[in-house]
Amino acid sequence: xxxxxxxxxxxxxxxxxRMGAGKLDVLRGIDIELxxxxxxxLMGSSGSGKSTLLHLLGLLDRPDRGEVRVGGQxxxxxxxxxxxxxxxxxxxxxxxxxxxxxxxxxxxxxxxxRRIAHGFSWWGQRRAERERARAALESVGMQHRLGNRPAQLxxxxxxxxxxxxxxxxxxxxxxADEPTGNLDSQTGDEVLALLLDLAxxxxxxxxxxxxxxLVAAHCDxxxxxxxxxxxxxxxxxxxxxxxxxxx
Amino acid sequence: xxxxxxAWLFLRPVQILAMGGVAVGLxxxxxxxxxxxxxxxxxxxxxxxPLSDLLLIPAASEEPASWQAYRTALLADPAIVAVSPHxxxxxxxxxxxxxxxxxxxxxxxxxxxxxxGIDVADEVRTTRxxxxxxxARLSPVPDAADPFASDPAAxxxxxxxxxxDNLARALRLRRGERVQLGALPPRLPAEGELQPHNGYxxxxxxxxxxxxxxxxxxxxxxxxxxxxxxxxxxWDLLGADAGEFTEVMIKLAPGVxxxxxxxxxxxxxxxxxxxxxxxxxxxxxxxxxxxxxxxLSAIENERRVTSLVMFFIVIVAAFGLFATLSALVRxxxxxxxxxxxLGWTPLRRGxxxxxxxxxxxxxxxxxxxxxxxxxxxxxxxxxAFLRDRLGIVIFPENLxxxxxxxxxxxxxxxxxxxxxxxxxxxxxxxxPAVRAAALSPVEALRYE
Numbered sequence: 001x002x003x004x005x006x007x008x009x010x011x012x013x014x015x016x017x018r019m020g021a022g023k024l025d026v027l028r029g030i031d032i033e034l035x036x037x038x039x040x041x042l043m044g045s046s047g048s049g050k051s052t053l054l055h056l057l058g059l060l061d062r063p064d065r066g067e068v069r070v071g072g073q074x075x076x077x078x079x080x081x082x083x084x085x086x087x088x089x090x091x092x093x094x095x096x097x098x099x100x101x102x103x104x105x106x107x108x109x110x111x112x113x114r115r116i117a118h119g120f121s122w123w124g125q126r127r128a129e130r131e132r133a134r135a136a137l138e139s140v141g142m143q144h145r146l147g148n149r150p151a152q153l154x155x156x157x158x159x160x161x162x163x164x165x166x167x168x169x170x171x172x173x174x175x176a177d178e179p180t181g182n183l184d185s186q187t188g189d190e191v192l193a194l195l196l197d198l199a200x201x202x203x204x205x206x207x208x209x210x211x212x213x214l215v216a217a218h219c220d221x222x223x224x225x226x227x228x229x230x231x232x233x234x235x236x237x238x239x240x241x242x243x244x245x246x247x
Numbered sequence: 248x249x250x251x252x253x254a255w256l257f258l259r260p261v262q263i264l265a266m267g268g269v270a271v272g273l274x275x276x277x278x279x280x281x282x283x284x285x286x287x288x289x290x291x292x293x294x295x296x297p298l299s300d301l302l303l304i305p306a307a308s309e310e311p312a313s314w315q316a317y318r319t320a321l322l323a324d325p326a327i328v329a330v331s332p333h334x335x336x337x338x339x340x341x342x343x344x345x346x347x348x349x350x351x352x353x354x355x356x357x358x359x360x361x362x363x364g365i366d367v368a369d370e371v372r373t374t375r376x377x378x379x380x381x382x383a384r385l386s387p388v389p390d391a392a393d394p395f396a397s398d399p400a401a402x403x404x405x406x407x408x409x410x411x412d413n414l415a416r417a418l419r420l421r422r423g424e425r426v427q428l429g430a431l432p433p434r435l436p437a438e439g440e441l442q443p444h445n446g447y448x449x450x451x452x453x454x455x456x457x458x459x460x461x462x463x464x465x466x467x468x469x470x471x472x473x474x475x476x477x478x479x480x481x482w483d484l485l486g487a488d489a490g491e492f493t494e495v496m497i498k499l500a501p502g503v504x505x506x507x508x509x510x511x512x513x514x515x516x517x518x519x520x521x522x523x524x525x526x527x528x529x530x531x532x533x534x535x536x537x538x539x540x541x542x543l544s545a546i547e548n549e550r551r552v553t554s555l556v557m558f559f560i561v562i563v564a565a566f567g568l569f570a571t572l573s574a575l576v577r578x579x580x581x582x583x584x585x586x587x588x589l590g591w592t593p594l595r596r597g598x599x600x601x602x603x604x605x606x607x608x609x610x611x612x613x614x615x616x617x618x619x620x621x622x623x624x625x626x627x628x629x630x631a632f633l634r635d636r637l638g639i640v641i642f643p644e645n646l647x648x649x650x651x652x653x654x655x656x657x658x659x660x661x662x663x664x665x666x667x668x669x670x671x672x673x674x675x676x677x678x679p680a681v682r683a684a685a686l687s688p689v690e691a692l693r694y695e
Contacts, residue, residue, distance in 0.1 A: 060588060060688040081592040088590020099585045099692070103254035113589050115248075165589075 005072040007172050007205040008034040008057060013066035015052055026052045028228035030066070036172065039196055039206040041216035044225035050209040051177055053225065057207065058091055058175045059083040071172060088113065092166030092204070094195065096178035098158040100150040100165070107146040110136055110165045136164040140194055156187035163195050167202060174199055176208040180215055192218060248595075252602040255575060262607060265564075265571040269611025270618060272564030273668045276557045277619030277661055283553050284660070285653025287546050294542040296458030298535040299331070299374045299496035301508055305521075306528030314491040320519030321495070326503045326511035331373035332492035334364035334470045334480055338430035342418065360414075362428065364470030364480030367394060373498040379454040385412045386422035388452030395451050395469050395478075398423050406469065406478020407451035411462035415453045424450045428466075434488045446483045505534040561668045564611070565675040572604050572679035576686075583683055584691025597684030604676020605669075612669045616661060623654045 013030040016023045026049045034040055044050050055061040057068055059075055068075050070090055075083060092113070093099075100109045110133040137143055140160040150158050159179060166174055179195060180188030196218055199206045208219060216222045224231045256262050303321075305312045314332050321330045340360050370376040371391075380391045388394040388409070397404030401423070408428075410420055420426070429445035436442075448468065456462055469479040471491065481489045499508035509532055516523055524530030536543055576583070583596055591599075622629060630652045633639040641652055 055689045058588070060692070081594060084587065084590050084592040087588065093588050099581070101251070101582055101585060103258060104250065108250060
């Protein structure tokens, strides 16, 4: 991939859902580009299509029309298995609901993407992966809760584990869907700062869906989604004014 | 994946219940099959009765068959360890009060009997004749080595015969009683009237084989003897025209299967220049299983039907596994969505569910086999427990002719049934596995 190639590019994305006899157009011609290290906020009211767009860009769903390129690679003709492998190799997710596996401890949850990406591995490699997962948890301040299951962790702690899981494989692209939506404001701020610091440290392109202008204010640029379209240019002087965080 | 398989398997009580279902189903199947094996072994022993491994009816020839020639020829082959001649005749048995006996429809058929002349020592070596003597309950012989010996206290002893416990019971015969046998001569007279031969004989004891039908029809006596003093079938009933023997019992060496033994016997006869049975001269060389083919095929059919019926238990248990795994997929939709988001391919998600099902099936199968083996090994204790604590008698003595609870554990059969049970379990997890593989990641993540 050349320097000029965007990490994530999508052109003319359309997505609709059947609603009884009719259909609901959720996305109506979305174009987007995201470069390595860039942190972009995706704003919009509830039901504006933020999550749907993230799912399309994260290769969890297929658009009705349009093309998503990850690292320059077109994905519309890839099989479900190939898309899954691409996700494992290049994309990390952070969800509002944390989505940790409840039966596994924090360390095992963080290890999971490494195990998925590498499949079978020898003992030495497994040990290295374990060390790497441990370091990822340490970087989010969770080194003291390695064996704890999600049910034994607070919301903030669960999201820290989820961030460690998303970044442990050094993905080129991180998609975060309302990562602070289920956290109180102080914890949310801490988690967001951590997420962005680590992403910038890894040079990861980040697309962060939020409806909170305070969260969007931390990003390099803001995309406003309404009615299935971006309502302002991506690099937006026209983006809505961002309220300043309270002192 | 292993960690997840184990977590999804053992952290859910309902999954453990499904494993238990497979275990109980297989345990029931294996225990019942083992008991069936035991009963069938008993049945085979009963069906075999007094038969030896092979039975030879010599082919007819111009010269009367010489027992010594046959004996020498057959024993020359190392596959054959013992032979015993039978001289068989059919006779009518009469006794004091016989007229009233004949008038009773319930017992009139017992008077037609097969009289088998034997050489005791050869018979003991070749068949289970000694067991039959030892199992007699009504009038056991005082000396099994000479079962036809008359009571030394008898004033005018007649040649001895052995009747079965069953026949003795039906005709109210006891040791020392005198009966009359009447038989046609072995060859029809060239001219003149046909005169039946008859003679008096003393019952010297009873025997009990495991074949009721045979017992009711058969009486034993000496085949032949060097002089008149001892009495025999040839001298005292059939007369001078009787041949030396009509049938040969053949016992094979340990480890020699029936077909190999038959080939060896045929080769031995041919090598000695004796006529091969089954050719133009008639005769036959049969295995005991061929002689009892109808009974044995009925037993085998019984085993097959029982296996089939019992295997439904395993299928029902597999349905339990199917139900719990389907519930598992529903319960774990979101986790499957998370795994998809992390990069698990549809195939891998399917394999995960298959892994859960296969592990449950394997654990259930292993527990079932181990439990069945334990129960078969400890069946005496289990039977006593059921009888003493719960008052349940599995085979009441007044209804079944079975000593305790017979069971035979066949490792090959257990292995086959275990593999089949495991295979059915895995087969029933395929549908949930396909459902897990086909889940849409987005719908799975949104699932509440």
